[in-house]
Amino acid sequence: MISSDMIRGYVDTMILYFLMDRPSYAYELSRQIRQRTQEKYILKETTLYSALSRLEQAGYVASFSDESSGKRRTYYRLLEAGRDYYEEKCREWELIKQVIERFIR
Amino acid sequence: MDMIRSYIETMFRSWPENEATERVKTQLSELMEDKYQALIEEGASHNEALGQVISEFGNIDELRQELGIETDEDLSADEISHKEREILRKQKKAQRHILMDNFWIVLTVVYFLVSFMTGWWHISWLLFVVAVPLQSYLNYLLKQSEEEL
Known part of the structure:
Protein backbone atom coordinates (compact mmCIF):
# COMPACT_ATOMS: atom_id res chain seq x y z
CA MET A 1 0.00 0.00 0.00
CA ILE A 2 1.42 3.28 -1.08
CA SER A 3 1.23 5.97 1.59
CA SER A 4 -1.05 8.72 0.36
CA ASP A 5 1.34 11.40 1.66
CA MET A 6 4.04 10.12 -0.64
CA ILE A 7 1.94 9.95 -3.75
CA ARG A 8 0.08 13.21 -3.14
CA GLY A 9 2.75 15.20 -4.96
CA TYR A 10 2.24 13.14 -8.10
CA VAL A 11 -1.52 12.89 -8.43
CA ASP A 12 -1.40 15.96 -10.66
CA THR A 13 1.20 14.27 -12.85
CA MET A 14 -0.98 11.16 -13.21
CA ILE A 15 -3.96 13.22 -14.28
CA LEU A 16 -1.96 15.39 -16.69
CA TYR A 17 -0.37 12.30 -18.24
CA PHE A 18 -3.75 11.40 -19.69
CA LEU A 19 -4.85 14.94 -20.47
CA MET A 20 -1.70 15.35 -22.58
CA ASP A 21 -3.35 13.06 -25.12
CA ARG A 22 -6.91 14.31 -25.05
CA PRO A 23 -9.55 15.92 -22.85
CA SER A 24 -11.27 13.66 -20.38
CA TYR A 25 -13.76 13.52 -17.53
CA ALA A 26 -13.35 12.56 -13.90
CA TYR A 27 -14.40 8.94 -14.00
CA GLU A 28 -12.43 8.17 -17.14
CA LEU A 29 -9.32 9.65 -15.54
CA SER A 30 -9.95 7.65 -12.38
CA ARG A 31 -10.34 4.44 -14.37
CA GLN A 32 -7.27 5.06 -16.54
CA ILE A 33 -5.11 5.88 -13.52
CA ARG A 34 -6.25 2.78 -11.70
CA GLN A 35 -5.52 0.62 -14.73
CA ARG A 36 -2.13 2.15 -15.33
CA THR A 37 -1.04 1.64 -11.71
CA GLN A 38 -2.20 -1.96 -12.07
CA GLU A 39 -4.47 -1.47 -9.08
CA LYS A 40 -1.45 -0.59 -6.95
CA TYR A 41 -2.85 2.82 -6.31
CA ILE A 42 -6.50 3.62 -5.71
CA LEU A 43 -7.24 7.28 -6.19
CA LYS A 44 -9.97 8.41 -3.80
CA GLU A 45 -12.84 10.33 -5.29
CA THR A 46 -12.22 13.42 -3.14
CA THR A 47 -8.50 13.32 -3.93
CA LEU A 48 -9.23 13.30 -7.64
CA TYR A 49 -11.71 16.13 -7.31
CA SER A 50 -9.26 18.21 -5.23
CA ALA A 51 -6.54 17.73 -7.81
CA LEU A 52 -8.78 18.69 -10.74
CA SER A 53 -10.03 21.73 -8.84
CA ARG A 54 -6.48 22.77 -8.00
CA LEU A 55 -5.26 22.28 -11.56
CA GLU A 56 -8.10 24.41 -12.84
CA GLN A 57 -7.45 27.15 -10.26
CA ALA A 58 -3.79 27.19 -11.25
CA GLY A 59 -4.70 27.62 -14.90
CA TYR A 60 -3.27 24.28 -15.99
CA VAL A 61 -6.56 22.82 -17.17
CA ALA A 62 -9.92 24.19 -18.23
CA SER A 63 -13.27 22.53 -17.68
CA PHE A 64 -16.21 22.46 -20.05
CA SER A 65 -19.56 20.79 -20.18
CA ASP A 66 -20.32 18.20 -22.84
CA GLU A 67 -23.36 16.08 -23.58
CA SER A 68 -22.24 14.36 -26.75
CA SER A 69 -21.65 11.04 -25.02
CA GLY A 70 -25.30 10.99 -23.98
CA LYS A 71 -24.81 12.07 -20.42
CA ARG A 72 -23.97 15.62 -19.40
CA ARG A 73 -20.45 15.56 -18.03
CA THR A 74 -17.75 17.96 -16.99
CA TYR A 75 -14.68 17.50 -19.16
CA TYR A 76 -11.20 18.81 -18.54
CA ARG A 77 -8.68 19.84 -21.17
CA LEU A 78 -5.01 20.68 -20.85
CA LEU A 79 -3.83 24.27 -21.29
CA GLU A 80 -0.36 25.40 -22.38
CA ALA A 81 0.62 26.23 -18.82
CA GLY A 82 -0.51 22.74 -17.85
CA ARG A 83 1.71 21.23 -20.50
CA ASP A 84 4.70 23.13 -19.12
CA TYR A 85 3.82 22.15 -15.57
CA TYR A 86 3.63 18.51 -16.61
CA GLU A 87 7.11 18.67 -18.18
CA GLU A 88 8.40 20.24 -14.98
CA LYS A 89 6.96 17.43 -12.87
CA CYS A 90 8.54 14.83 -15.15
CA ARG A 91 11.97 16.47 -14.80
CA GLU A 92 11.45 16.77 -11.06
CA TRP A 93 10.71 13.08 -10.80
CA GLU A 94 13.82 12.19 -12.79
CA LEU A 95 15.85 14.21 -10.33
CA ILE A 96 14.18 12.69 -7.27
CA LYS A 97 14.78 9.22 -8.64
CA GLN A 98 18.47 9.97 -9.17
CA VAL A 99 18.87 11.37 -5.67
CA ILE A 100 16.94 8.76 -3.71
CA GLU A 101 18.40 5.81 -5.67
CA ARG A 102 21.67 6.48 -3.93
CA PHE A 103 20.08 5.71 -0.58
CA ILE A 104 18.29 2.53 -1.51
CA ARG A 105 19.89 -0.80 -0.77
CA MET B 1 -28.69 7.33 -8.42
CA ASP B 2 -30.70 8.43 -5.39
CA MET B 3 -28.53 6.74 -2.82
CA ILE B 4 -25.41 8.41 -4.10
CA ARG B 5 -27.18 11.77 -4.09
CA SER B 6 -28.36 11.17 -0.50
CA TYR B 7 -24.88 10.17 0.55
CA ILE B 8 -23.47 13.35 -0.93
CA GLU B 9 -26.16 15.50 0.70
CA THR B 10 -25.39 13.94 4.06
CA MET B 11 -21.65 14.30 3.76
CA PHE B 12 -21.91 17.94 2.77
CA ARG B 13 -24.70 18.97 5.13
CA SER B 14 -22.52 21.31 7.17
CA TRP B 15 -20.96 23.06 4.18
CA PRO B 16 -22.08 26.60 3.33
CA GLU B 17 -24.89 26.74 0.79
CA ASN B 18 -23.35 28.39 -2.22
CA GLU B 19 -22.27 27.82 -5.80
CA ALA B 20 -18.87 26.46 -4.87
CA THR B 21 -20.41 23.77 -2.68
CA GLU B 22 -22.95 22.89 -5.36
CA ARG B 23 -20.15 22.50 -7.86
CA VAL B 24 -18.23 20.08 -5.64
CA LYS B 25 -21.36 18.07 -4.95
CA THR B 26 -22.30 17.86 -8.63
CA GLN B 27 -18.83 16.85 -9.76
CA LEU B 28 -18.43 14.23 -7.07
CA SER B 29 -21.89 12.84 -7.83
CA GLU B 30 -20.98 12.56 -11.51
CA LEU B 31 -17.81 10.69 -10.65
CA MET B 32 -19.51 8.37 -8.20
CA GLU B 33 -22.43 7.63 -10.50
CA ASP B 34 -20.14 6.86 -13.42
CA LYS B 35 -18.11 4.55 -11.22
CA TYR B 36 -21.25 2.85 -9.93
CA GLN B 37 -22.53 2.31 -13.49
CA ALA B 38 -19.22 0.88 -14.63
CA LEU B 39 -19.16 -1.56 -11.72
CA ILE B 40 -22.70 -2.71 -12.45
CA GLU B 41 -21.76 -3.26 -16.09
CA GLU B 42 -18.80 -5.33 -14.93
CA GLY B 43 -21.22 -7.58 -13.09
CA ALA B 44 -21.26 -6.22 -9.54
CA SER B 45 -24.49 -6.28 -7.57
CA HIS B 46 -26.12 -3.01 -6.55
CA ASN B 47 -24.79 -3.35 -3.00
CA GLU B 48 -21.30 -4.30 -4.06
CA ALA B 49 -21.11 -1.40 -6.49
CA LEU B 50 -22.53 1.11 -4.02
CA GLY B 51 -20.23 -0.21 -1.30
CA GLN B 52 -17.15 0.17 -3.42
CA VAL B 53 -18.07 3.64 -4.62
CA ILE B 54 -18.63 4.80 -1.05
CA SER B 55 -15.55 3.12 0.35
CA GLU B 56 -13.46 4.98 -2.21
CA PHE B 57 -14.99 8.32 -1.37
CA GLY B 58 -11.98 9.65 0.53
CA ASN B 59 -11.69 12.24 3.24
CA ILE B 60 -14.17 15.09 3.21
CA ASP B 61 -12.29 17.11 5.82
CA GLU B 62 -9.16 17.04 3.70
CA LEU B 63 -11.24 18.17 0.76
CA ARG B 64 -12.68 21.01 2.78
CA GLN B 65 -9.22 22.13 3.86
CA GLU B 66 -7.88 21.91 0.33
CA LEU B 67 -10.69 24.05 -0.99
CA GLY B 68 -10.43 26.43 1.96
CA ILE B 69 -14.07 26.23 2.92
CA GLU B 70 -15.41 26.91 6.40
CA THR B 71 -18.25 24.72 7.52
CA ASP B 72 -20.93 25.26 10.12
Whole structure:
Protein backbone atom coordinates (compact mmCIF):
# COMPACT_ATOMS: atom_id res chain seq x y z
CA MET A 1 0.00 0.00 0.00
CA ILE A 2 1.42 3.28 -1.08
CA SER A 3 1.23 5.97 1.59
CA SER A 4 -1.05 8.72 0.36
CA ASP A 5 1.34 11.40 1.66
CA MET A 6 4.04 10.12 -0.64
CA ILE A 7 1.94 9.95 -3.75
CA ARG A 8 0.08 13.21 -3.14
CA GLY A 9 2.75 15.20 -4.96
CA TYR A 10 2.24 13.14 -8.10
CA VAL A 11 -1.52 12.89 -8.43
CA ASP A 12 -1.40 15.96 -10.66
CA THR A 13 1.20 14.27 -12.85
CA MET A 14 -0.98 11.16 -13.21
CA ILE A 15 -3.96 13.22 -14.28
CA LEU A 16 -1.96 15.39 -16.69
CA TYR A 17 -0.37 12.30 -18.24
CA PHE A 18 -3.75 11.40 -19.69
CA LEU A 19 -4.85 14.94 -20.47
CA MET A 20 -1.70 15.35 -22.58
CA ASP A 21 -3.35 13.06 -25.12
CA ARG A 22 -6.91 14.31 -25.05
CA PRO A 23 -9.55 15.92 -22.85
CA SER A 24 -11.27 13.66 -20.38
CA TYR A 25 -13.76 13.52 -17.53
CA ALA A 26 -13.35 12.56 -13.90
CA TYR A 27 -14.40 8.94 -14.00
CA GLU A 28 -12.43 8.17 -17.14
CA LEU A 29 -9.32 9.65 -15.54
CA SER A 30 -9.95 7.65 -12.38
CA ARG A 31 -10.34 4.44 -14.37
CA GLN A 32 -7.27 5.06 -16.54
CA ILE A 33 -5.11 5.88 -13.52
CA ARG A 34 -6.25 2.78 -11.70
CA GLN A 35 -5.52 0.62 -14.73
CA ARG A 36 -2.13 2.15 -15.33
CA THR A 37 -1.04 1.64 -11.71
CA GLN A 38 -2.20 -1.96 -12.07
CA GLU A 39 -4.47 -1.47 -9.08
CA LYS A 40 -1.45 -0.59 -6.95
CA TYR A 41 -2.85 2.82 -6.31
CA ILE A 42 -6.50 3.62 -5.71
CA LEU A 43 -7.24 7.28 -6.19
CA LYS A 44 -9.97 8.41 -3.80
CA GLU A 45 -12.84 10.33 -5.29
CA THR A 46 -12.22 13.42 -3.14
CA THR A 47 -8.50 13.32 -3.93
CA LEU A 48 -9.23 13.30 -7.64
CA TYR A 49 -11.71 16.13 -7.31
CA SER A 50 -9.26 18.21 -5.23
CA ALA A 51 -6.54 17.73 -7.81
CA LEU A 52 -8.78 18.69 -10.74
CA SER A 53 -10.03 21.73 -8.84
CA ARG A 54 -6.48 22.77 -8.00
CA LEU A 55 -5.26 22.28 -11.56
CA GLU A 56 -8.10 24.41 -12.84
CA GLN A 57 -7.45 27.15 -10.26
CA ALA A 58 -3.79 27.19 -11.25
CA GLY A 59 -4.70 27.62 -14.90
CA TYR A 60 -3.27 24.28 -15.99
CA VAL A 61 -6.56 22.82 -17.17
CA ALA A 62 -9.92 24.19 -18.23
CA SER A 63 -13.27 22.53 -17.68
CA PHE A 64 -16.21 22.46 -20.05
CA SER A 65 -19.56 20.79 -20.18
CA ASP A 66 -20.32 18.20 -22.84
CA GLU A 67 -23.36 16.08 -23.58
CA SER A 68 -22.24 14.36 -26.75
CA SER A 69 -21.65 11.04 -25.02
CA GLY A 70 -25.30 10.99 -23.98
CA LYS A 71 -24.81 12.07 -20.42
CA ARG A 72 -23.97 15.62 -19.40
CA ARG A 73 -20.45 15.56 -18.03
CA THR A 74 -17.75 17.96 -16.99
CA TYR A 75 -14.68 17.50 -19.16
CA TYR A 76 -11.20 18.81 -18.54
CA ARG A 77 -8.68 19.84 -21.17
CA LEU A 78 -5.01 20.68 -20.85
CA LEU A 79 -3.83 24.27 -21.29
CA GLU A 80 -0.36 25.40 -22.38
CA ALA A 81 0.62 26.23 -18.82
CA GLY A 82 -0.51 22.74 -17.85
CA ARG A 83 1.71 21.23 -20.50
CA ASP A 84 4.70 23.13 -19.12
CA TYR A 85 3.82 22.15 -15.57
CA TYR A 86 3.63 18.51 -16.61
CA GLU A 87 7.11 18.67 -18.18
CA GLU A 88 8.40 20.24 -14.98
CA LYS A 89 6.96 17.43 -12.87
CA CYS A 90 8.54 14.83 -15.15
CA ARG A 91 11.97 16.47 -14.80
CA GLU A 92 11.45 16.77 -11.06
CA TRP A 93 10.71 13.08 -10.80
CA GLU A 94 13.82 12.19 -12.79
CA LEU A 95 15.85 14.21 -10.33
CA ILE A 96 14.18 12.69 -7.27
CA LYS A 97 14.78 9.22 -8.64
CA GLN A 98 18.47 9.97 -9.17
CA VAL A 99 18.87 11.37 -5.67
CA ILE A 100 16.94 8.76 -3.71
CA GLU A 101 18.40 5.81 -5.67
CA ARG A 102 21.67 6.48 -3.93
CA PHE A 103 20.08 5.71 -0.58
CA ILE A 104 18.29 2.53 -1.51
CA ARG A 105 19.89 -0.80 -0.77
CA MET B 1 -28.69 7.33 -8.42
CA ASP B 2 -30.70 8.43 -5.39
CA MET B 3 -28.53 6.74 -2.82
CA ILE B 4 -25.41 8.41 -4.10
CA ARG B 5 -27.18 11.77 -4.09
CA SER B 6 -28.36 11.17 -0.50
CA TYR B 7 -24.88 10.17 0.55
CA ILE B 8 -23.47 13.35 -0.93
CA GLU B 9 -26.16 15.50 0.70
CA THR B 10 -25.39 13.94 4.06
CA MET B 11 -21.65 14.30 3.76
CA PHE B 12 -21.91 17.94 2.77
CA ARG B 13 -24.70 18.97 5.13
CA SER B 14 -22.52 21.31 7.17
CA TRP B 15 -20.96 23.06 4.18
CA PRO B 16 -22.08 26.60 3.33
CA GLU B 17 -24.89 26.74 0.79
CA ASN B 18 -23.35 28.39 -2.22
CA GLU B 19 -22.27 27.82 -5.80
CA ALA B 20 -18.87 26.46 -4.87
CA THR B 21 -20.41 23.77 -2.68
CA GLU B 22 -22.95 22.89 -5.36
CA ARG B 23 -20.15 22.50 -7.86
CA VAL B 24 -18.23 20.08 -5.64
CA LYS B 25 -21.36 18.07 -4.95
CA THR B 26 -22.30 17.86 -8.63
CA GLN B 27 -18.83 16.85 -9.76
CA LEU B 28 -18.43 14.23 -7.07
CA SER B 29 -21.89 12.84 -7.83
CA GLU B 30 -20.98 12.56 -11.51
CA LEU B 31 -17.81 10.69 -10.65
CA MET B 32 -19.51 8.37 -8.20
CA GLU B 33 -22.43 7.63 -10.50
CA ASP B 34 -20.14 6.86 -13.42
CA LYS B 35 -18.11 4.55 -11.22
CA TYR B 36 -21.25 2.85 -9.93
CA GLN B 37 -22.53 2.31 -13.49
CA ALA B 38 -19.22 0.88 -14.63
CA LEU B 39 -19.16 -1.56 -11.72
CA ILE B 40 -22.70 -2.71 -12.45
CA GLU B 41 -21.76 -3.26 -16.09
CA GLU B 42 -18.80 -5.33 -14.93
CA GLY B 43 -21.22 -7.58 -13.09
CA ALA B 44 -21.26 -6.22 -9.54
CA SER B 45 -24.49 -6.28 -7.57
CA HIS B 46 -26.12 -3.01 -6.55
CA ASN B 47 -24.79 -3.35 -3.00
CA GLU B 48 -21.30 -4.30 -4.06
CA ALA B 49 -21.11 -1.40 -6.49
CA LEU B 50 -22.53 1.11 -4.02
CA GLY B 51 -20.23 -0.21 -1.30
CA GLN B 52 -17.15 0.17 -3.42
CA VAL B 53 -18.07 3.64 -4.62
CA ILE B 54 -18.63 4.80 -1.05
CA SER B 55 -15.55 3.12 0.35
CA GLU B 56 -13.46 4.98 -2.21
CA PHE B 57 -14.99 8.32 -1.37
CA GLY B 58 -11.98 9.65 0.53
CA ASN B 59 -11.69 12.24 3.24
CA ILE B 60 -14.17 15.09 3.21
CA ASP B 61 -12.29 17.11 5.82
CA GLU B 62 -9.16 17.04 3.70
CA LEU B 63 -11.24 18.17 0.76
CA ARG B 64 -12.68 21.01 2.78
CA GLN B 65 -9.22 22.13 3.86
CA GLU B 66 -7.88 21.91 0.33
CA LEU B 67 -10.69 24.05 -0.99
CA GLY B 68 -10.43 26.43 1.96
CA ILE B 69 -14.07 26.23 2.92
CA GLU B 70 -15.41 26.91 6.40
CA THR B 71 -18.25 24.72 7.52
CA ASP B 72 -20.93 25.26 10.12
CA GLU B 73 -19.05 22.91 12.39
CA ASP B 74 -16.13 25.33 12.42
CA LEU B 75 -18.31 28.39 12.86
CA SER B 76 -20.42 26.85 15.58
CA ALA B 77 -17.50 26.81 17.98
CA ASP B 78 -17.36 30.60 17.64
CA GLU B 79 -21.13 30.85 17.69
CA ILE B 80 -21.36 28.88 20.90
CA SER B 81 -18.95 31.05 22.83
CA HIS B 82 -20.70 34.07 21.33
CA LYS B 83 -24.04 32.77 22.58
CA GLU B 84 -22.54 32.01 25.96
CA ARG B 85 -21.25 35.54 26.18
CA GLU B 86 -24.64 36.93 25.20
CA ILE B 87 -26.33 34.94 27.94
CA LEU B 88 -23.77 36.04 30.50
CA ARG B 89 -24.19 39.63 29.41
CA LYS B 90 -27.96 39.39 29.78
CA GLN B 91 -27.60 37.88 33.23
CA LYS B 92 -25.30 40.63 34.35
CA LYS B 93 -27.66 43.24 32.95
CA ALA B 94 -30.62 41.76 34.80
CA GLN B 95 -28.60 41.62 37.99
CA ARG B 96 -27.58 45.22 37.53
CA HIS B 97 -31.18 46.33 37.07
CA ILE B 98 -32.30 44.49 40.18
CA LEU B 99 -29.45 46.02 42.15
CA MET B 100 -30.23 49.53 40.92
CA ASP B 101 -33.93 49.16 41.66
CA ASN B 102 -33.17 48.04 45.17
CA PHE B 103 -30.50 50.66 45.67
CA TRP B 104 -32.88 53.39 46.80
CA ILE B 105 -34.90 51.11 49.02
CA VAL B 106 -31.72 49.94 50.69
CA LEU B 107 -30.48 53.49 50.96
CA THR B 108 -33.66 54.63 52.71
CA VAL B 109 -33.38 51.75 55.18
CA VAL B 110 -29.73 52.65 55.82
CA TYR B 111 -30.72 56.29 56.29
CA PHE B 112 -33.28 55.44 58.95
CA LEU B 113 -30.98 52.98 60.67
CA VAL B 114 -28.09 55.43 60.81
CA SER B 115 -30.34 58.28 61.88
CA PHE B 116 -32.03 56.35 64.67
CA MET B 117 -28.75 54.90 65.89
CA THR B 118 -26.74 58.09 65.85
CA GLY B 119 -29.47 60.62 66.16
CA TRP B 120 -27.71 62.68 63.50
CA TRP B 121 -30.90 63.65 61.72
CA HIS B 122 -29.45 67.02 60.92
CA ILE B 123 -26.80 65.50 58.64
CA SER B 124 -27.97 62.00 57.80
CA TRP B 125 -30.01 63.42 54.90
CA LEU B 126 -26.62 64.01 53.18
CA LEU B 127 -26.61 60.27 52.52
CA PHE B 128 -29.17 60.88 49.80
CA VAL B 129 -27.08 63.61 48.24
CA VAL B 130 -23.99 61.45 48.17
CA ALA B 131 -25.97 58.48 46.94
CA VAL B 132 -26.93 60.11 43.66
CA PRO B 133 -23.43 60.27 42.08
CA LEU B 134 -22.54 57.06 43.89
CA GLN B 135 -25.37 55.20 42.25
CA SER B 136 -24.41 56.61 38.85
CA TYR B 137 -20.85 55.50 39.30
CA LEU B 138 -21.87 52.02 40.45
CA ASN B 139 -24.14 51.69 37.42
CA TYR B 140 -21.29 52.77 35.18
CA LEU B 141 -18.86 50.25 36.71
CA LEU B 142 -21.28 47.38 36.33
CA LYS B 143 -22.04 48.36 32.74
CA GLN B 144 -18.32 48.35 31.96
CA SER B 145 -17.96 44.79 33.15
CA GLU B 146 -20.89 43.81 30.94
CA GLU B 147 -19.30 45.46 27.88
CA GLU B 148 -16.01 43.68 28.52
CA LEU B 149 -17.62 40.31 27.91
